[in-house]
Amino acid sequence: MAKNFKSLYDAVSDESALNQSWFCVEESTPGVLGDPVDASFFFTRAGGSVDHQQPKQSSDHRSGRHNRDIIKEKKTTSWSIPTYVNIDTTQGSATSAEVEPAIRTMWKALLGYEDTAAGALYDPRLDPSITFSLYENGGKFATQLPSCFVEGMSFSAPGDSTATMDWSGGAADRFRVGIGKSTISNDGGNTITLATAAEAKRFPKGAKVMLVKYSDGLTRSTDTPNGSYRLVSDVNTATGVVTLDGAALADADGTVGGGILISYAEPESPTGIADIQTGLVGSMDINGLGGNVACMRSFSLEFANNLERVNYCYGTAALATPFYNIGGRLDISVSVEMNLNDNTGEWLYDLDTFTSQDLEFILGDASGRHLKIEMPKCIFDVPSVTYPESGSVPFSADGMAFETVSGGDEITVSYL
Numbered sequence: 001m002a003k004n005f006k007s008l009y010d011a012v013s014d015e016s017a018l019n020q021s022w023f024c025v026e027e028s029t030p031g032v033l034g035d036p037v038d039a040s041f042f043f044t045r046a047g048g049s050v051d052h053q054q055p056k057q058s059s060d061h062r063s064g065r066h067n068r069d070i071i072k073e074k075k076t077t078s079w080s081i082p083t084y085v086n087i088d089t090t091q092g093s094a095t096s097a098e099v100e101p102a103i104r105t106m107w108k109a110l111l112g113y114e115d116t117a118a119g120a121l122y123d124p125r126l127d128p129s130i131t132f133s134l135y136e137n138g139g140k141f142a143t144q145l146p147s148c149f150v151e152g153m154s155f156s157a158p159g160d161s162t163a164t165m166d167w168s169g170g171a172a173d174r175f176r177v178g179i180g181k182s183t184i185s186n187d188g189g190n191t192i193t194l195a196t197a198a199e200a201k202r203f204p205k206g207a208k209v210m211l212v213k214y215s216d217g218l219t220r221s222t223d224t225p226n227g228s229y230r231l232v233s234d235v236n237t238a239t240g241v242v243t244l245d246g247a248a249l250a251d252a253d254g255t256v257g258g259g260i261l262i263s264y265a266e267p268e269s270p271t272g273i274a275d276i277q278t279g280l281v282g283s284m285d286i287n288g289l290g291g292n293v294a295c296m297r298s299f300s301l302e303f304a305n306n307l308e309r310v311n312y313c314y315g316t317a318a319l320a321t322p323f324y325n326i327g328g329r330l331d332i333s334v335s336v337e338m339n340l341n342d343n344t345g346e347w348l349y350d351l352d353t354f355t356s357q358d359l360e361f362i363l364g365d366a367s368g369r370h371l372k373i374e375m376p377k378c379i380f381d382v383p384s385v386t387y388p389e390s391g392s393v394p395f396s397a398d399g400m401a402f403e404t405v406s407g408g409d410e411i412t413v414s415y416l
Contacts, residue, residue, distance in 0.1 A: 002218050002268060002269065003266065004216075004217040004218060005179055005212045005217045005218070005261050005263050006212075006214055006215075006216065006217025006218075006261065007217055008139050008140055008179060008217075009140075009179045009180075009181060009214075009217075009261060009263075011139075011140070015138055015139055015140050015141060016138075016139055017046075017138075019137075019138045019139035020046075020048065020136065020137070020138055021041065021044075021136075021137050021138075021270065022041070022042060022044050022048060022081060022102070022134065022135065022136055022137075023036040023040040023041050023042075023102070023134070023135040023137065023266075023267065023270070024036075024040055024042060024101075024102035024105055024106065024132055024133070024134055024135075024148075025037070025040045025102075025105070025132060025133050025135075026105045026108075026130055026131075026132045027130070027131045027132055027133055027146070027147065030130075030131040030147055030321065030322065030323065031131070031146060031147050031172060031321055031323070032146065033133045033144060033146045033206070033207075033208050033231070034132070034133040035208065035227055035228060035229050035265070036133070036135055036227070036265065036266070036267050037226075037227040037267055038226070038227070038267045038268065038269050038270055038271050039100075039101050039271055039272075040101065040102060040135075040267060040270075041100075041102070041267065041270030041271060041272045042083070042086075042100040042101075042102035042103060042272050042273075043083070043084070043086060043100075043272045043273070043274050044081055044082060044083050045082040045083060045084060045164070046082075047080075047082050048079075048080065048081040048082060048136065049079065049080055050077070050078075050079045050136055050143050050145065050174060051076075051077070051078045051079070052075070052076070052077045052078075052173075052174035053075070053076050053077075054072060054073065054074070054075045054076070054317070055072075055073040055074075055076075056070045056071065056072050056073065057070065057071050057073070058070060058071075059071050072317075074311050074317065074318065075173060075174075075317055075318040075319075076170075076311070077145060077170060077171040077172065077173060077174045077318070077319075078168070078169070078170050078171070079134060079136075079145060079148065079168065079169060079170070079171060080166065080167065080168040081134075081166075081167045081168075082164060082165075082166045082167075083103070083164065083165050083166075083167065084162060084163065084164055084165075084276045084277070085163045085164070085165060085276070085277045085363060085371055086099075086100060086103070086272070086273040086274060086275050086276055086277070087099065087273070087275055087277055087364060087369050087370065087371060087415060088273045088275055088369065089275055089364070089365070089368055089369045090275075091369055094118050094119035094369065094415070094416045095116075095118070095119065096116040096119065096120045096415075098119065098120075098273075098369045098415055099120050099273070099415045100272055100273045102272075104116075104120055105130070105132050106132075106150055106153075106167055107120070107122040107413060108122060108128075108130060109128055109130055109131075109132060109148075109149055109150040109169070110122075110128065110150040110153055110167075110303055110305065111123055111124045111128070111330075111411070111413065112124050112125065112126040112127050112128045112129070112408075113125045113126040118416075119414055119415045119416045120414070120415040121412065121413070121414045121415075122412070122413045122414075123408065123409065123411060123412045123413070124330050124408040124410065124411065125407055125408045125409070126408075127326050128149065128150070128305065128307070128324075128326075130149075131146075131147045131148060131149055131323055132148045132149075133145065133146055133147075133148060134148050134171065135264075135265065135266070137264060137266050140178055140179060141176060141177065141178045141202075141264070142176075142177050142178075142264035142265075142266070143174060143175070143176055143177075144174070144175040144177060144207055144208060144264070144265075145171035145172075145173070145174055145175075146171065146172050146173055146175075146206070147171055147172035147173070147319065147323045148169055148170070148171045148172075149169050149170055149171075149307060149323065149324050150167060150168070150169040150305060151168055151169045151170060151304075151305050151307055152167075152168050152169070152302070152303050152304050152305060153165055153166065153167050153168070153301075153302075153303045154166040154300070154301070154302055154303075155300060155301040155302075155303075155373075156298070156299075156300045157279050157282070157298065157299045157300065157361070157363060158279070158297075158298040159279070159295075159296060159297045159298055161279075162276065162278045162279060163277055163278065163279045163363055170307075170309055170319070170323075170324070171319075172318050172319040172323055173206070173318045173319075175204045175206055175207040176202075176204065177202060177203060177204070177207045177208075177209065177263075177264035177265075178199070178202030178203070178263075178264065179202065179261060179262070179263045179264070180192075180194045180195075180196070180199035180200070180202055180203065180242075180261070180262050180263075181194065181195050181196075181199070181214060181254070181259045181260070181261050181262075182194050182195060182252070182254040182259060182260050182261075182262065183195045183254045183255065183258075183259045184254050184255060185252070185253040185254060185255050186249050186252035186253070186254060186260065187248075187249055187250055187251070187252055187253050188248055188249065188250075189248055189249060190233075190243055190244050190245070190246070190248060190249065191241050191242065191243050191244070192211075192241070192242045192244065192249075192252065192260075192262050193239075193240060193241050193242075194240040194241075194242065194262070195240075195254075195259070196240065197237065197238065197239060197240030198237070198240070199240060200235050200236060200237045200239075200240045200241065200242055201237050203232050203235055203242045203262065204232065204235065205232050205233065205234060205235055206231065206232060207231070207232045207264070208229040208230070208231060208232075208264070208265040209224070209229060209230055209231075209232055209242075209244070209262055209263060209264060209265060210224035210229050210230070210262075210263055210264075210265050210266070211223055211224045211230075211249075211251070211252055211260055211261065211262055211263075212260070212261040212262075212263055213257055213260065213261070214254075214257055214258045214259035214260060214261050215256075215257030215258055217261070220268065221249075221251040221252055221260065222250065222251040223246075223247075223249050223250060223251050223252055226267060226268040226269075227267060227268075229265040230244040230245055230246050231244065231245040231246075232244060232245075233245045242262060277363050277364045277370070277371065279363060281364055281365050282361075282362050282363045282364060282370075283361075283362045283366065284296045284299060284336075284359070284360070284361050284362075285359070285360040285361075286336075286347070286357055286358070286359055286360075287357060287358040288347050288350045288351075288355065288357045289343055289344070289347050290343070293338065294343070295338065295339060296336060296337070296338055297337040297338055297339065297394055298335070298336070298337040299334075299335070299336055299337075299361055300334070300335045301332060301333065301334055301335075301373070302331075302332070302333040302334075302335075303330070303331075303332055304330070304331040304332075304333075305330060306326075306327050306328030306329060306330065306331065307324040307325065307326065307327050308324060308325045308326070308327030308328075309323070309324055310322060310323055310324060310325060330408075330410075331400065332375070332400065332401040332410060332411055333398070333399070333400055333401075334359070334375065334378055334380075334398070334399050334400065334401060335396055335397070335398045335399075336359075336396070336397045337394055337395070337396045337397075338394070338395065338397070339392045339393060339394055339395075340385055340392075340393040340394070340395055344395075348383060348385070348395075351380045351381075351382060351383055351397060352382055354379055354380075356377045356378065356379050356402070357377075357378045357379075357380065357399075358375070358376050358377070358378075359373075359374070359375045359376075359378050360372070360373070360374050360375075361373040361374075369415070369416070370415075370416060371413070371414070371415055371416075372412075372413070372414045372415075372416055373411065373412070373413050373414075374411065374412045374414075375401045375410060375411050375412075376404050376409065376410075377401065377402045377403065377404045377410065378399050378400065378401050378402070379399050379400060379402060380397045380398060380399030381397075381398050381399055383395055383396065383397050383398070
């Protein structure tokens, strides 16, 4: 059901966390918010967040015993989004359509290379180079993040729970955007004059907005059709005037139907993939164990991109173009938990001698749509085995993925 912006604007209740939804779109021009479309929506678990700060300190001007003013420092913006692994298993063959576009964008931003010829394949043969826009939409307010990048991801596949991916990264800035109403005709120009001047504070310069008819709270103005929005180019909080980019407005008359709403950008009919791969079907192959692992208690990966944030340029309050550089090596840590038995006991000998291991992990039905992770050269630390008071004897093997040849083949992630 489409969101009713009239109801949200008129409601006197506080914002509800249940309204949170996320959209992700790759930026065609780094630093400029991309326009989200219906397919930019993706399902997330609870707990996604944005941390935006601009530290300050009291000025050390000589002003007697009393603090008088402040010194502002650079803005910092970080985000984290927890997701399940969703794959459209109704697809008859391997195509990129089995994965949400937002998740494809984040894999590309994490590893660098994408191939969608048959399914969706990702590996680190290329350095990450893209940026994307994130939209965290609520009910009354939304958060918009331009120039996002992925700094890390935690992948977890426990044997007794559901597989998850927890993404994290940075952004150039943060805009908090709300909903306002105009009751005058705004046609013929590029400004929206709000009925209440203070509402202009809900529309910061640089944000993406749309116009919605107040009469039903659903109908989009032809000035901002679904998937096409306007950028706030200026705002006057004293007069309540918000200036928009683009052509002169032609469908923004607030004198009819009770008014015209200006709101944060949101696609009209968000569509995502809600087909959670739980881990009830899947497999794990390790060459040192002779192939298939009979019982894996858990498998996890930790990706660290080690990017350098470009937060040191003169004349800017936030990150500057190109927003990030490759600061260090791509670190991929792997952890496998199994029980001690005849086979794993022999495998521990290989780990004690740092013999490299070839790992293949499959989440889902290998004969249908599934996720496959390949790491041809994993070298593990010497593991410790501790006997518990009772029950089986579990142990964890922790290591790192390495490339086998020059060019970055330490990991390949495929949706097949």
